[in-house]
Every structure is written in structure tokens, then in C-alpha cells.
Amino acid sequence: MELAFSGTSGILIMLFYGVIMLLIGVVTFIRNKKVHSSLEEYYLGGRGFGTLVLFFTFFATQYSGNTVIGYSAEAYRVGYANLVTVPFFIMIILVYLVFAPRMYRLSKKHKIVTPVDFLDMKFKSKAVSILAAILMLYALGNFLLEQLIAIGQGVAGLTGGTVPYQAGVVFFIIIMIVYGWLGGMRSVAYTDTMQGVALLVGVFMLLIGTIIYFGGLPAAGDYIRTYSPENLGVPEGGGLVRWTNFLILVGIGAAVYPNAIQRIFAAKNERTLKRSLTQMAWMPFLTAGVVFVIGILAYTAFPDLSVEESEQIVGMMASAIANQNIIFYIAMIMLFGGIIAAIVSTADSVLLTFSSIISKDIYGRYINKSATDNRKILVGKVIGVLVVGFLLMVAWNPPGTLYQIFVLKLEILVQVAPAIIIGLYWERSHAKSVFVGMLIGALVAAAFTFLSFTPLGIFSGVWGLIINLIIYISGSLLFGKASSESVETDILKVGNSAHSVRG
Structure with missing residues (x-):
């Protein structure tokens, strides 16, 4: 019997996962009616996430719909060169471990809610705070x-x-807004846990089904060798430069996603944070590595797809495998729900963080300083919905592939990284130099991207970052002054205090 994995069954699966997400939001709201009473409760889940929930919410932030859908499609298009996705996800974890523990200790002591909170406290500069918020x-x-x-x-x-x-798009936007409004960060984290389990099981079953019904890597390698030999070898020369570019952009840029940093703040304690990040170290192999292999195996399953068609390669493979037997049908239902829930969970965490920056860092800090937390949350919600409406109009006719969109945002976001990471460690950081470096870096990255200008094969965002660092470091060395009451000193005091307590 052939099992149709489309039509009515697809709609039922959408409705099923949609209802679960809504129920999570309702239950979270009922169990925690104080969710709208403070910024910490709404945006950070009361800083009480344990290891399991924190792990899955990090997982959902790092491995979004772009990972499963976009990266497999890119592997299909460029071949083995896309293996770089595994090491650059490892790079993200390494960067987290460099700054996350210190950032957590500081956030716990000073009740920091957003990354801009830290920058405002560190540099005491309106210009730095506003520019960072805009980027x-x-x-x-x-x-x-x-x-x-x-x-x-x-x-x-x-x-x-x-x-x-x-x-x-419309159906899941409505679902996302409703449960996000009801439960805030707690709803987001609990849906992350649900989608993480479904996604991991579904992706591994997709890999097994692909190997069984379409052949393994040797068959795919033979096909690529015959019809697309340029996609078989590892990069050399310019390709290696491109790999390095991605390691810098993704490894550093993705680690300073504002929504990822807020998850650092949401940890129950420092030990929980470190355990979650340690467990995340396995995920590049178990997620990005598996997705890469699936994209390569798709060569034999669906040859000669156009760029637009390849964007739907995971869905096409899942549908084909689901038609084979009841076991894979059920597994692909889990994958379907896991992918959609993963995308929606990532989207809602992004929307939540977007709203937090609007409500606390723009509205609460500069427009209405006397506003209550409840008022700030309401303003953030309303602005967030308006932004979603605007983006929905853009998404109606997508401007490019997921992969291209992914790269574009990192070119700009990575310019904030020096202020956050170096600023966390370096007493001598000079506010005006930080501002000028961040501004010039962002302008260079935007201009080079717009002009498609990549001197020496170096990406525009990396050029911007290089110039940013030169201005930041040289300006701080020339004009910066060490202070015994700096944030760095404060962090060390907090760290020593925590160490003494553990001892």
C-alpha cells in the first residue's frame, strides 16, 4: 500500500503541531501568571532554566530551519565543499565558552536582560548602545x-x-505570535524541547531511509564524479580562503546572536550553563554533519534540480521515503513536525529578543524611562507584530535563497562582536573607539556586500571586522584609561566570589 505524505495528511500534521504549540503557551501562562509582571520573567523565563531545557533552547537557536532545509540544499548544489558547516558550528561553541561564563556572572549580579544592557553598563555611551541596538x-x-x-x-x-x-507562512506566524504573547521565553524554551526531540529522531530516520532506498555515499560519489566532478574535491586556494571566511563569520557572528546571549542570561546557574554548552559540542556532528550527508545523497535521488527546486530537497526526500512503509511514514511525520517546529521556535525566539531590545533598550531607556515593565513588554509586543507584518510582505516573494540571506545578516552582526567579547575582558576599551570601529566596520561590510566587492577573496563582513578591530584596539591603546572600578574588575570580583562559595 502506498502512503501519501501530502494533501490531507500534511494539513493534519500542521494542525497537530500548531495545536501543541498553542497548548504549551496556554499551559505556561496558566502555571506562571506573573509572566508579564517583569522583563526578567517574560524575556528570560525568570532566569531559571535547567540543563535539559537550556540545552534544547540553545539547540533550537543554533540549528534552525536554515540548517536542515538551507544547508542540505547548499550541499546538494556545491557538493563536498559544504563540509565546512561542521567545523564552523564547532567554532560557535568554542566562542561561547570564551565569553559565556563571564557574561553570565555579570548578568546575574546586575540583572542584565539584553546584550545592549551590558554594553551600556560597560561603555556608558549612548552612541555605542544605540548603534549596537540598531545593528x-x-x-x-x-x-x-x-x-x-x-x-x-x-x-x-x-x-x-x-x-x-x-x-x-501565515498559519505558523499566527500560532507563533499567540503562544509567544502568552508565555514569553518559557513558551519558547518548551517548544524548543519538543521540536528538538522530533527533529533529531526525524533527521536520523531520513538519513537511514535515504541510504536504504537511494544508496549510500559511494553511489552518490560515483554520480558526482560522472556528472558534477567539480563538486567532488575539497577546496583549494580560493576555496580555502572562503572556508576561513565562514569560520570567522559564523563562528564569531552566530555566537553573538542577541537571542543566543539571552539564553546565557536565562540559565539557572553557571554550572548549568557550562553543562549545556558542553553537551552542545556533540551537535555539529549529529546535526550539521548528518544534514550535509543527506544533501550529498540527494544527488542520486533527485538529480539535476534547479536552485529554486533544490531549496525543497529535504521535503521531497522525506515525502518519497514516507511512501515506502509505515515506519518511515511515522518517522517522516516526526521530521515534518520537527522541521516546522524548529523553524517556528527559532522565529519566536528571534521575535522575542527583537521585542526585548525595542522595549528595554530603545523605549524604556530613551523614550519613556518611567514606563513600567508591563508597559515596556506591551510596546515590545506591538512593535514586534508590526515588524512581522512588514517581513511577511517581503517573504511573500523571497529575495534570495536561505543561504544567501543567512550570510547577509552575519556580515553586519559580527561587527558587534568586538564590543561584546573584547569589552568583556579589556579594561582599557575606549568607548569612542568602540563606536567608530563598529560604525566604520558596518558601513564597509554593507558597502562591500552591496557592490559584491571581495578583495583577496575575503568577505565584506570580514573586511569590516578587520577594520573594526584596528580602530577599536589602536584607539583604546591611545586614548583608553585603565580603571580600578571597571566592569572587568567587577567581573573578576564576581568570579572570585563564586569560586570561594563553591570552595
């Missing part, structure tokens, strides 16, 4: 647009086109 909001808006497009592509591909791209 973060741009990156978050770009990230949210990417997820909206991924929702449409995922639904269309996984239902064989029965549910139109636009319908899938």
Missing part, C-alpha cells in the same frame, strides 16, 4: 525573515505543494 535589530530582522521563508519552503516541500508557501 542587532537589523540582524534579528534579517534572521526572522529567513525563518519566515524557511517555514513556507518547508511546508510546500513536505506536503508536495498541496499547502501553498504563503499559507504555511
Whole structure:
């Protein structure tokens, strides 16, 4: 008997996962009616996430719909060169471990809610805070647009086109806004846990089904060798420069996503944070590595797809495998739900962080300093919905592939990294130099990207980062003054205090 993995079954799966997400929001609201009483409760879940929930919410932030849908499609298009996705996800974890523990200790003591809170406390500069907020909001808006497009592509591909791209986007946007409004960060984290389990099981079953029914890597390698030999070898020369570019952009840029940093703040304690990040170290192999292999195996399953068609390759493979037997049918249902839930969970965390920056760092800090937390949360919600409406119009006719959109946001976001990471450690950091470096770096990155200008094969964002660092470091050495009451000293005091308590 052939099992149709499309049409009515696809709609039922969408409704099933949608209802679960809504129920999570309702239950979270009922169990924690104080969720809207303070910024910490709404945006950080009361700083009480344990290891398991924190792990899955990090997982959902790092491995979004772009990972499963976009990266497998890119592996299909460029071949083995896309193996770089594994090491650059490892790089993200390494960067986390460099700054996350110190950032957590500081956030715990000073009740920091957003990354801009830290920058405002560190540099005491309105210019630095506003510029950083603008760059973060741009990156978050770009990230949210990417997820909206991924929702449409995922639904269309996984239902064989029965549910139109636009319908899938609208349906899950409504679901996301409702449960996000009800439960805040707690709703986001609990849906992350649900989608993480479904996604991991589904992806591994997709890999097993692909190998069984379409052949393994040797068969795919033979096909590539015959029809696309340029996609078989590892990069050399310019390709290696490109790999290095991605390691810098993704490893550093993705680690300073504002929504990822807020998860650092949400940890129950420092030990919980470190355990979650340690467990995350395995995920590049178990997620990005598996997704890469699936993209390579797709060569023999669906040869000669166009760029637009390849964006739906995961959905096409899942639908084909689901038709083989009942076991894979059930597994692909889990994958379908896991992918969609992963995309929606990433989108809602981005929207939540976007709203937090608007409500606390823009509205609460500069527009209405006397506003209550409840008022700030309401303003953030309303602005967030308006932004989603605007991005929905853009997503209606996507401006490019998911992969291209992903790279674009990192070119700008990575310019905030020096202020956050170096600023966390270096007493001598000079506020004006930080501002000028960040501004010039962002302008260079934007101009080079717009002009498609990559001297020496170095990406525009990396050029911007290099110039940013030169201005920041040289200006701080010339004009910066060490202070015994600096944030760095404060951090060390907090760290020593925590060490003494543990001892």
C-alpha cells in the first residue's frame, strides 16, 4: 500500500503541531501568571532554566530551519565543499565558552536582560548602545525573515505543494505570535524541547531511509564524479580562503546572536550553563554533519534540480521515503513536525529578543524611562507584530535563497562582536573607539556586500571586522584609561566570589 505524505495528511500534521504549540503557551501562562509582571520573567523565563531545557533552547537557536532545509540544499548544489558547516558550528561553541561564563556572572549580579544592557553598563555611551541596538535589530530582522521563508519552503516541500508557501507562512506566524504573547521565553524554551526531540529522531530516520532506498555515499560519489566532478574535491586556494571566511563569520557572528546571549542570561546557574554548552559540542556532528550527508545523497535521488527546486530537497526526500512503509511514514511525520517546529521556535525566539531590545533598550531607556515593565513588554509586543507584518510582505516573494540571506545578516552582526567579547575582558576599551570601529566596520561590510566587492577573496563582513578591530584596539591603546572600578574588575570580583562559595 502506498502512503501519501501530502494533501490531507500534511494539513493534519500542521494542525497537530500548531495545536501543541498553542497548548504549551496556554499551559505556561496558566502555571506562571506573573509572566508579564517583569522583563526578567517574560524575556528570560525568570532566569531559571535547567540543563535539559537550556540545552534544547540553545539547540533550537543554533540549528534552525536554515540548517536542515538551507544547508542540505547548499550541499546538494556545491557538493563536498559544504563540509565546512561542521567545523564552523564547532567554532560557535568554542566562542561561547570564551565569553559565556563571564557574561553570565555579570548578568546575574546586575540583572542584565539584553546584550545592549551590558554594553551600556560597560561603555556608558549612548552612541555605542544605540548603534549596537540598531545593528542587532537589523540582524534579528534579517534572521526572522529567513525563518519566515524557511517555514513556507518547508511546508510546500513536505506536503508536495498541496499547502501553498504563503499559507504555511501565515498559519505558523499566527500560532507563533499567540503562544509567544502568552508565555514569553518559557513558551519558547518548551517548544524548543519538543521540536528538538522530533527533529533529531526525524533527521536520523531520513538519513537511514535515504541510504536504504537511494544508496549510500559511494553511489552518490560515483554520480558526482560522472556528472558534477567539480563538486567532488575539497577546496583549494580560493576555496580555502572562503572556508576561513565562514569560520570567522559564523563562528564569531552566530555566537553573538542577541537571542543566543539571552539564553546565557536565562540559565539557572553557571554550572548549568557550562553543562549545556558542553553537551552542545556533540551537535555539529549529529546535526550539521548528518544534514550535509543527506544533501550529498540527494544527488542520486533527485538529480539535476534547479536552485529554486533544490531549496525543497529535504521535503521531497522525506515525502518519497514516507511512501515506502509505515515506519518511515511515522518517522517522516516526526521530521515534518520537527522541521516546522524548529523553524517556528527559532522565529519566536528571534521575535522575542527583537521585542526585548525595542522595549528595554530603545523605549524604556530613551523614550519613556518611567514606563513600567508591563508597559515596556506591551510596546515590545506591538512593535514586534508590526515588524512581522512588514517581513511577511517581503517573504511573500523571497529575495534570495536561505543561504544567501543567512550570510547577509552575519556580515553586519559580527561587527558587534568586538564590543561584546573584547569589552568583556579589556579594561582599557575606549568607548569612542568602540563606536567608530563598529560604525566604520558596518558601513564597509554593507558597502562591500552591496557592490559584491571581495578583495583577496575575503568577505565584506570580514573586511569590516578587520577594520573594526584596528580602530577599536589602536584607539583604546591611545586614548583608553585603565580603571580600578571597571566592569572587568567587577567581573573578576564576581568570579572570585563564586569560586570561594563553591570552595
